Amino acid sequence: MKLGIYRAAFLAAASLAAVIAPAASAAPGAVAALSPVKAEVPVEYHKLANGLKVVISPDRSVPTATIGVYYGIGFRLEPRNRTGFAHLFEHMMFQGSKNLGKAEFIGLVNANGGVLNGSTRFDFTNYYQAIPSNTTETFLWAEADRMKGLAITQENLTNQQGVVKNEVKVNVLNQPYGGFPWLDLPQLANTNWYNAHNFYGDLKEIDAATLGDVQQFFDEYYAPNNAVLVVAGDVNPAQVMGWVERYFGPIPASRNLQFPDISEPRQTQEKRAVKTDALAPQPALAWAYHVPPKNTPEWAAMRLIDLMLIQGADSRLTKVLVNEKGYTGNVSGGINWPLGSPYDYNGPMLWSGTLIHGADVTDDAILADVDAVVKDLQDNLVSATELNRAKTKARSELYDTLGDGYRFGLVNLLASFALFDDDPGRINRLEAEIGQVTPELIRKTAREYLRPTNRTIISLKPGAAAPSGEAAAVPTATTTATK
Template identity: 65%
Template sequence: MKTTRTALALWKIPKLVGGIVILLLSACAKNTPTTSQAPAQASPQVKEEIGFRVPVDYYKLDNGLKVVLSRDTTSPTVVVAVYYNIGFRIEPKDRTGFAHLFEHMMFQGSNNLGKMEFIRLVQRNGGTLNGSTRFDFTNYFEILPAHKLETALWAEADRMKGLAITQENLTNQQGVVKSEVRVNVLNQPYGGFPWLDMPQYANENWYNAHNFYGDLKDLDAATLEDVKKFFDTYYAPNNAAIAIVGDFKPEEAKAMVQKYFSGIKPATLPAQPDISEPKQVKEKRFVKKDSLANKPALAFAYHMPPRNTPEYYAMGLIDQILLQGDDSKLYQTLVQKKGYTGSVSGGINYLGNMFNYNGPMLWMGNLIHDSTVPADSIVTVLDKAVADLKNQGVDQATIDRALVKIRSSLYDNLVGFYGFGRADLLASFALFDDNPARINDLEAEFKKVTPALIKKTAEEYLQPTNRTILTVDPLAPQTK
């Protein structure tokens, strides 16, 4: 993959050295007597909790474009992130991988920028850029010196107005995507495991369960008419949000957004398909044969509670308790005590984070393990960890530790990658909730989680009947 862009959401926001740089602070005002005066009556210390809040200026243009501004003068840079409310979850049937293919097409030229000139424009102005396709959106962003904000806005508006949709570009990008599928999935040990595989096994609704990277025959079947229709339908201002984060003057930024985006016509948006997932009532188990793998692997997945419910936030903390970090229960048992594996990975939404999706989701974990370890031995460890949550519960101290970890992760995102992490959440909340200010409520929602809610959530959602187990069976390569 090129460093300038990534076709699918496999990149993560880099961690900052030193971890959190923004935490809740406390200030203490004191009365200190001077040596020339008699001490005054002692005043009680005044402690004030100062919570960091992300600046959010949110409005909409007349054509429906959602705009979020968040000023941050920490460094003389600016992030422009454009999110379209179209991900691979609702791409056309018989066109698997089409949303991802179209992401490639967005770099092939527009009204005033020729093929690949968008990338060169950003790079020559000292910036970097990327794009990705996720479950519920496709995004494009640039990070530039602050004085180049107008350049980024002009370029993004230019391709929103009109894309260079030609048969040559389509044929070329079909080949690029097919090559990417072969390299990243088909010819890779553990290719697609479990981020691409598990949704197909665990879900029933086609929209959640199809191969979103794309079957090669479906990629070949995409026509120029398909591409034009897709662009006209989904790449419209009333189906998009733009987040601007960094060192800028708000009034100047608003004037630029108005100048370049207000004249773009909105589209008639189709009704959203039903992406709800039926309740799972029986455990599912599958085996994937992988002739390129040299060790067996196992992944588990549980269907998540609905987004933004109390149980959703409880699952965020359960993830921290069971799966995240060296102090997590599964790491401590599977790695430290049993020695079944060298690492355990997992989380909520493998193609992003627990905030930037809008529909059914899985909480997953996965590991590669020694061939001498039966898969059922790993499942037994998982069952024991879950049973402890249900039967013994957790104390407040355990929740407090989980809160520290999830707050650390959240604030790492907010300050990471020159502000892109902040732009990502602001644009997502604008698209999905029409309320980017939700970014400032997340920590408070996690703090509402009680030991009783953890127990209730575990009992309801961490049931074997709500679970899918996928194992990888390594096979010797076939001889010619």
């Protein structure tokens, strides 16, 4: 789903703009809460009259800046009968604007030794670049130029329809395990069309997009009142706000900003399906559970459950399925996996797991071992040692994200919290949220959200090819719901 990265010589690495405090000591065997603030990220938050949210995070450690523009439109919010439209539009944004011709935005970044990228996710489409800080004004102007005046032409649309269709063919239709399970699980586990459609796009619907569709989509969703601008790095906040007011301030807000209901009912029956993949050399298995609502104590507990069960060589499922039983060499998964982080979405979400295994082991045998691991978490309180190790993992992952050399991870969190929660400062409370989780809350959350009736399972079998044009979904599957 990501546009290919355009790289040039960019000799810089941003350091973590944080003050690291020592961890609080705890009595032996006690479950120690993480101290309330470990990494303090500078955050300035503003809003323009046209609705644009602006987040600035100054960091003078190296002379670089990272600019991100996040639009609150992702693939689960795209119009009916236009699957893949959000992703198609991501490509359109690189086709030129009023003052920058086709590919000139990319060329401008490359000429200044920068790095850029863009991606489409469940709830947003983003565009970002890391550049020398002395060019910050230039790229604020460039982002504003395409926000207010994208080059929407039939030539550009036709060209990008071909690009996107080829991407679908390469990444899904002609790829072993293409779309498995990241495209398949949401379509089977969810019941609301907006969460359950093929978001990479049906080839016929990609072809059916018209110039009028593109213009309407741009006018409605690519507007300042549906966007967040983040500037992080070696910048002067007051100077940045002056530029932002100058270049983004005159852009009019959308007058027709409407979003569908994306809520999901509580799942009450297990769902199972079988998918046939002619290109796959071995069978595979995937499962998913709906996670608790975001920003709740149960969600924080689910984040730690994810770390305990599937993340890292010391995780429970890795120990059992890889080390003890030898079913596979790797178990992958997570919350919002593999399309994002546990934090950068805004709606119903799945915790999923997957593995490729030999033909000599049945899916039921694997699931029995998964169930045994889950049941232990539901029946017994997790030890202080294991819970603290999971909290340390969470803290380590957060620091890795904030310390990314291009600041993309930092920008992503700031933009997500501003876009979805109107609260970019939450980035400095993440450790406290995780630190408050107790063994009792872990058990309670496992009992409610890891129940079999909240689970979806897909078995992938090597075999005959699926009908043409349908391999991007689960249409070859036989689905049964069991209590």
